[in-house]
Amino acid sequence: MPPRLATGIALFALLAFPACANGVSTSAEYELQSPIDLTGYATVGGPALECAYGGNEPSVEVANGFIAARYEPGNALTLGGREYMLREVHAHAASEHRIDGELFAAELHMVHQDKDGGLLVVGVLYDLGEPDPIIQGLLDAGAGGSVAALDSGLLNPRVSAPDSSTGSGSTGSGGAPNSRCSCCASAYYRYRGSRTTPPFDGPVEWIVLWEQGTVSPEQVEALMAVNGGEPNNREIQPRGEREITLVAP
Numbered sequence: 001m002p003p004r005l006a007t008g009i010a011l012f013a014l015l016a017f018p019a020c021a022n023g024v025s026t027s028a029e030y031e032l033q034s035p036i037d038l039t040g041y042a043t044v045g046g047p048a049l050e051c052a053y054g055g056n057e058p059s060v061e062v063a064n065g066f067i068a069a070r071y072e073p074g075n076a077l078t079l080g081g082r083e084y085m086l087r088e089v090h091a092h093a094a095s096e097h098r099i100d101g102e103l104f105a106a107e108l109h110m111v112h113q114d115k116d117g118g119l120l121v122v123g124v125l126y127d128l129g130e131p132d133p134i135i136q137g138l139l140d141a142g143a144g145g146s147v148a149a150l151d152s153g154l155l156n157p158r159v160s161a162p163d164s165s166t167g168s169g170s171t172g173s174g175g176a177p178n179s180r181c182s183c184c185a186s187a188y189y190r191y192r193g194s195r196t197t198p199p200f201d202g203p204v205e206w207i208v209l210w211e212q213g214t215v216s217p218e219q220v221e222a223l224m225a226v227n228g229g230e231p232n233n234r235e236i237q238p239r240g241e242r243e244i245t246l247v248a249p
C-alpha cells in the first residue's frame with residue numbers, strides 16, 4: 001500500500017513537532033501510526049532491555065473490548081539509559097503487528113511511561129500452542145478472580161531456554177511454563193509509532209520481542225469474548241519511510 005508520508009521533509013517536520021506539523025491539530029492525526037508489518041528491517045547491535053519490576057499487584061478494569069491491568073509507578077524498565085515505568089498490561093487477539101506479513105494469534109502489550117510522559121510499549125507475539133500464564137492471569141482477573149497472577153514480579157525476565165534438568169524437551173510443569181516474559185533478554189524489533197487505540201497519539205517507542213510465546217485457542221477465544229466475540233486488533237497501518245531495526249544486544 002502507498003505510504004502516507006509524501007516526502008522526507010514532511011517526516012522531519014512531524015518528528016520535530018508531532019502534534020501540530022502541517023496544520024494537523026489533533027493527536028489522532030499523528031502520522032506515524034501503529035501497528036505495522038515488521039519487514040525490511042536491518043539487524044543492528046543496541047542496548048538490551050533491562051527490567052526490574054518490583055512485584056506489586058495491579059488494579060484490573062474490563063472496558064472497550066479489553067482487560068487492562070494497571071500498575072502504580074515502581075516497576076522500572078531501562079532502555080539505553082532511559083527509565084520507564086510499567087503502567088498497563090493488556091492483550092489483543094489476533095495480533096496487531098505482523099512479522100514479514102505473518103499475523104499471529106495474539107499480542108501482549110506492556111505499556112510503559114517515562115517521567116516526561118513518553119511512551120514505550122513492549123509487544124509480545126503469540127503463536128497458537130500451550131496456554132500462556134500471563135494471558136491466563138489477565139483472563140482470570142477480568143472475570144473477577146484474583147490479580148495475584150499479574151503480580152509485576154512475575155513479569156521479570158526468566159530463563160527462556162528449556163530446562164536442561166528435565167532432559168525431555170517437553171514443557172515442564174511449574175517453574176517457567178512457556179517462559180514468557182515482558183522483558184526477555186532477547187532480540188527485539190524497534191520502530192517509532194503510535195498508540196493503536198484511541199486517541200492513536202504518538203510518538204510511541206515500539207519494542208516487539210523477536211521471541212514469540214504461545215497461547216491456546218481457548219485463550220484467544222476468551223480474549224475476543226471480552227470484545228463481543230470479535231477481534232480487538234487494529235488494522236495494519238502504512239509504514240511510510242520509517243526505519244525498522246531488529247536489535248540484537
Ligand SMILES: [Zn+2]
Nearest residue numbers: 090092109196
Ligand atoms: Zn495494545
